[in-house]
Amino acid sequence: MAADESFIAIRNLSKHFGSVKAVDDISFNIRRGEFFSLLGPSGCGKTTLLRILAGFEIPTKGDVLIDGQDMTTVPPHLRPTNMVFQSYAIFPHLDVKQNIAYGLRKTGISKEETERTVNEALEMIKLPGYGNRRADQLSGGQRQRIALARALVCKPKVLLLDEPLGALDKKLREEMQLELRQLQRSVGITFVFVTHDQEEALTMSDRIAVMSRGKVLQIETSSRLYEAPNCREVADFIGTMNFIDGSVAGSENGYAVIDAGPLGSLRAPNAERPFERNRRVTLAVRPEKLRIETAPPGDGTNSVAGKLGAQSYLGDRSHFYVEVPGMTKRIAVASQNATRNLDITDSGDRPVWVSWPVESGVLLPGE
Amino acid sequence: MVGAKRIDGLLAYGIIYLIFIYAPVLLIVLFSFNNGIYVAFPLKDFTFKWYSDMVHNTGLTKAVGVSLRIAGIVAVVSTVLGVLGAKAVTRYAMPGKAMVTFLIMLPLVIPAIVFGISLLTLIAKVFGIQPGTWSIVCGHVLICVPFSMAVMISRLQGFDKNLEEASLDLGETGWRTFWRVTVPLAMPGIVASFLLCFTTSFDEYQIAAFLSGNDATLPVYIYSQLRFPNRLPGTLALGSCILAISFVIVTFAEWMRRRGTNPDKGLGI
């Protein structure tokens, strides 16, 4: 039995397909009982990493340990893992019962026991009475649940899910997100969940690994990933972010003073990973942390002057885009329409000030 | 109207085409019931004589037996090799895969006469063995495996490879997965391949002519009988029978293939 912290241990793992480094020297741990997500853009190596955990791909380099046992070269049928495929892979020549019971044959349990297990599983996925349906008589959501039940009756130590909700429509997907999360809590099995949908990852996961080009950029809880990204790529991938380039000019009251060129002097917290003087940095700040003002704000907050370029009204909130001299991209500002306001007019090139509390900024390494 | 004319032209073409293909075949059936040795109009009386002669012709029944046995063995061997070959080509990454596939499929375009001559030379001259049933089986397997491979490759490519992975993932070995998933899902292809190889072997002449030795297959036997004019109507009767049986088999194979097109509607096994 391994420590709960390193229930799944991935050590210097690489997988190359010819010249493509699908997984490139990755090391991290997954905790026991955790809902762990792999998030990243298409082609970043999520599926490859999952398939290495399942045993379908032999890594080019490195090791995988599950519950303290070296799994690197163990074939898939001997691993304590089960997988829910994106295509669900429901056997079309078998009915629902036979599909769910598929993995029970090798356990050698009796017919009655199998029958009971299958019925319990159908109960769990809220499809009692569907046992005799054939695969082509099921909807996408039902197939997804059956794939889940088929994997869970094998009592795996780890359940691997490759974009299991990708094929469902939006409403069903949100329902299944909740159900899946509840199910994971009740069975207590470690889930490794692949998705390229950041909202899905944020709502469901205990921790998320953000991947890009075969590398893991950051592993964090949802809120820390959103509020404290560790590099520009993560900040850009999760949600919307404004970036202001500059360099560290000094420090004042524990904050770094940033020389942002034409935008003047800005301040930002610099405690977590302190940057030295003269380092190139990027100051990142989320649109919803910004305020738009029609007069220059007082001291104590950061502010930059610009012109209101465009705005869009979305009912519960409005988005403003401010053109700032010296910046190539417009600054995005999101504000809640907390009070009823029928008087929003597009006033064109009005001069405005964008301001935010110093605490709301995040300093990232510059390019 | 130009449109109507064009359709009429197409229709005429279609009818002429069908006559061109099927008139000779239907003539065989017609004359097999004709009470006369010569295949010529006007027709004489209607008779079943040639059919009853056929049944009592021991040379012919023996040839039918030889052909059926060879076709059966060839169909089984070629289909087994085809399934295994197709599985290897579609599911495993191996060095030189394209080259191997090319070499397996090559016999499709090599004239059968080349196989006939080379196998005869090899068996009779190099090994000094009397050619016969087994040498024909070898020759036919060579030309049938590409057919079987072609059918099985398209069938195996037709279903999600995740299905086999799911079976491995659920704890079954590669071998059990082959029997529990691959074979049931490939069954329509297996049946189609079996029937295709069977009929290919059954009416193959060139290789059989070179390698038959004392075991004449049906096509070889029929050709040898054409020297005797009074045997001709008997072969017409035989031809009609084969035509009827082939029709049934091909229809069945096509039906199986269509059923198999949608993997979700397999065989219901």
Ligand SMILES: Nc1ncnc2c1ncn2[C@@H]1O[C@H](COP(=O)(O)OP(=O)(O)OP(=O)(O)O)[C@@H](O)[C@H]1O
């Ligand atoms: N069997 C393979 N042979 C060659 N290259 C492969 C193979 N499998 C994956 N790759 C390559 O490895 C890289 C990572 O692929 P992978 O499927 O892991 O990405 P992914 O993150 O799952 O993407 P998506 O979100 O599109 O599913 C891609 O560039 C892909 O082309």
Ligand SMILES: [Mg+2]
């Ligand atoms: Mg993928």
